[in-house]
Amino acid sequence: MKSNFFARIFIPKEKKFYDLFEQDTVNVCSIADDLIRLVNESDEDKRREIKNKMHDVEHANDQLTHTVMEELGRNFITPFDREDIHSLISSLDDVTDFIYVSAKSMLLYKIDPTHDITIQSLAELIRQATKELNQAVKGLRDFKGVKQSLQAVVQVNSIENQADDILYTGIEHLFEHEKDAIEIMKKRELYYQLETVTDKCEDVCDVIESILIKYA
Amino acid sequence: MKSNFFARIFIPKEKKFYDLFEQDTVNVCSIADDLIRLVNESDEDKRREIKNKMHDVEHANDQLTHTVMEELGRNFITPFDREDIHSLISSLDDVTDFIYVSAKSMLLYKIDPTHDITIQSLAELIRQATKELNQAVKGLRDFKGVKQSLQAVVQVNSIENQADDILYTGIEHLFEHEKDAIEIMKKRELYYQLETVTDKCEDVCDVIESILIKYA
Amino acid sequence: MKSNFFARIFIPKEKKFYDLFEQDTVNVCSIADDLIRLVNESDEDKRREIKNKMHDVEHANDQLTHTVMEELGRNFITPFDREDIHSLISSLDDVTDFIYVSAKSMLLYKIDPTHDITIQSLAELIRQATKELNQAVKGLRDFKGVKQSLQAVVQVNSIENQADDILYTGIEHLFEHEKDAIEIMKKRELYYQLETVTDKCEDVCDVIESILIKYA
Numbered sequence: 001m002k003s004n005f006f007a008r009i010f011i012p013k014e015k016k017f018y019d020l021f022e023q024d025t026v027n028v029c030s031i032a033d034d035l036i037r038l039v040n041e042s043d044e045d046k047r048r049e050i051k052n053k054m055h056d057v058e059h060a061n062d063q064l065t066h067t068v069m070e071e072l073g074r075n076f077i078t079p080f081d082r083e084d085i086h087s088l089i090s091s092l093d094d095v096t097d098f099i100y101v102s103a104k105s106m107l108l109y110k111i112d113p114t115h116d117i118t119i120q121s122l123a124e125l126i127r128q129a130t131k132e133l134n135q136a137v138k139g140l141r142d143f144k145g146v147k148q149s150l151q152a153v154v155q156v157n158s159i160e161n162q163a164d165d166i167l168y169t170g171i172e173h174l175f176e177h178e179k180d181a182i183e184i185m186k187k188r189e190l191y192y193q194l195e196t197v198t199d200k201c202e203d204v205c206d207v208i209e210s211i212l213i214k215y216a
Numbered sequence: 217m218k219s220n221f222f223a224r225i226f227i228p229k230e231k232k233f234y235d236l237f238e239q240d241t242v243n244v245c246s247i248a249d250d251l252i253r254l255v256n257e258s259d260e261d262k263r264r265e266i267k268n269k270m271h272d273v274e275h276a277n278d279q280l281t282h283t284v285m286e287e288l289g290r291n292f293i294t295p296f297d298r299e300d301i302h303s304l305i306s307s308l309d310d311v312t313d314f315i316y317v318s319a320k321s322m323l324l325y326k327i328d329p330t331h332d333i334t335i336q337s338l339a340e341l342i343r344q345a346t347k348e349l350n351q352a353v354k355g356l357r358d359f360k361g362v363k364q365s366l367q368a369v370v371q372v373n374s375i376e377n378q379a380d381d382i383l384y385t386g387i388e389h390l391f392e393h394e395k396d397a398i399e400i401m402k403k404r405e406l407y408y409q410l411e412t413v414t415d416k417c418e419d420v421c422d423v424i425e426s427i428l429i430k431y432a
Numbered sequence: 433m434k435s436n437f438f439a440r441i442f443i444p445k446e447k448k449f450y451d452l453f454e455q456d457t458v459n460v461c462s463i464a465d466d467l468i469r470l471v472n473e474s475d476e477d478k479r480r481e482i483k484n485k486m487h488d489v490e491h492a493n494d495q496l497t498h499t500v501m502e503e504l505g506r507n508f509i510t511p512f513d514r515e516d517i518h519s520l521i522s523s524l525d526d527v528t529d530f531i532y533v534s535a536k537s538m539l540l541y542k543i544d545p546t547h548d549i550t551i552q553s554l555a556e557l558i559r560q561a562t563k564e565l566n567q568a569v570k571g572l573r574d575f576k577g578v579k580q581s582l583q584a585v586v587q588v589n590s591i592e593n594q595a596d597d598i599l600y601t602g603i604e605h606l607f608e609h610e611k612d613a614i615e616i617m618k619k620r621e622l623y624y625q626l627e628t629v630t631d632k633c634e635d636v637c638d639v640i641e642s643i644l645i646k647y648a
Contacts, residue, residue, distance in 0.1 A: 069425070069429070072429050073429060082426075082429050082430060083426060083429075083430070086422075086425075086426050086429065090422065104384065108384065108387065108388055108391075109391065168536065168540065171540065172540055175540075175541065175614070175618070179614075181397035181613035181614050181617065182391070182395075182397050182400060184614060184617065185397065185400065185401070185404075185617070186391070188617075206522070209501070209518075210514075210515060210518050213501075213504055213505060213514050213515075213518065214514060214515070285641070285645070288645050289645060298642075298645055298646060299642060299646070302641075302642050302645065306638070320600065324600065324603065324604055324607075325607065397613035398607070398611075398613050398616060401613065401616065401617070401620075402607070
């Protein structure tokens, strides 16, 4: 009885945070799906449209981050340490930011992504990693899915390693086959930015891992 | 009476920390003002002199950071968590470091900043951001200026967004009009370093925000 | 008597962590020694062999990091905060990662390190910094070597400053004497990566410093 009593009082407020975290990872998955559409679009004007839509998602996610910060100030009860909530929501925001930054660079440097295997592969790994983030965050809810969270964390670490290998091979290929220094500069920056997205996904997982270490 | 009694005992020790934080932001504002003078100075020798003066400010701030660390070890009573003090003073030190790094690059690459609108605009945004940092840190004192701190945090976030747009436009212009790859490399690095200063100002604000979340 | 009783019960579990931290710094020193061999090897095939051996050390250290994380989950008693252990082991892992990344770039860009004074000097500073990390971590054991740890922290900060100066001079020399933009790009990246290793050593020291602030 007692545990039900507490559940009625405490969970509703905490639930809000879990809902917001999950909404955040839905946004992250959505902007990653846009990235996949972007790198498969051969028409530059349509790529610009997709990039603008990605900007809207990125902006909506900034708002969500702000809402979480406000809830942190308003609610006395939080599912875990306020600082951890701060780190989790900030690191998720970084993922969205870096996906958008990559899209911006693609348009800025007028790079056609449709025939570039490095860009294609990294975008696909980013899509996979964001799906794992969604699973990892879902598993946090009431600490009922600890195993699911840990599995997703392991997957993201593996994806980050793969992205690193693809970056390395891509850079090697670029320096061997492209002789125009300015072209190398542009593509190298984009490759690095895309790989950084998977680093940022790993940072989210580091926060999740440290939350699990403390509470689970 | 009781609160006066505690005030007499506790505030003097805490006051020292607030004084040191404020002195730190005064240094940050001072080196940002030097940067403004630097980017408006057309004579290279005089630019080198200004850069050397900036080195002195950067060095003085390292000493201040060290003093705060020593006070942390010596004082039992701190205005907020020792780790937060550590983060605040480290992130302020990063702002000073990156301003100095930008000045160093300008001299290293022999870039004339006086006719470069991107450099000029970023330096001006840095100056504004450091003034906001000073306000944000002043507001922390005894948590009496929470509103003032929060307003400054919002301003810094907005400045960082503007700096990001200016960086993007600057890079676009650079790749369109400059055909020498080595020149592109030099200016691009400087643009990025200047924009990074505003990122570092945002990092300070993240620390301040998380202190306010915990204590205010 | 009482303290002996507690020592018998508590220290064995904590000892495991200290052993793991020290093993980690032994790995870090080992991969730094490999880097010294790498930058003094004039035969490219032999450099590739050394790089592959470094990959094994980097991989072994990943395993060690994982073991520490598992021990964190299993053991109730830790020598200091779980989050600090997490930060310490992650930051040490970064040092190993960045040393390996530098070795990878050297091979990727087919850079002959044997006649490059910047590469040679940075590798030597890295070797010195890793030896200091080993001392700093040894000093943490039961907080019996606080002075030794603090001295090592000061040394690492000084080494990082020296590495910064060498980077600056190296980049200046590169832009003055190398006219091929692609060659500049390759070497500049390697120089930065090597200097970043010393930044990562400083990050380890920041964690150690903040542990000492809390417990010593």
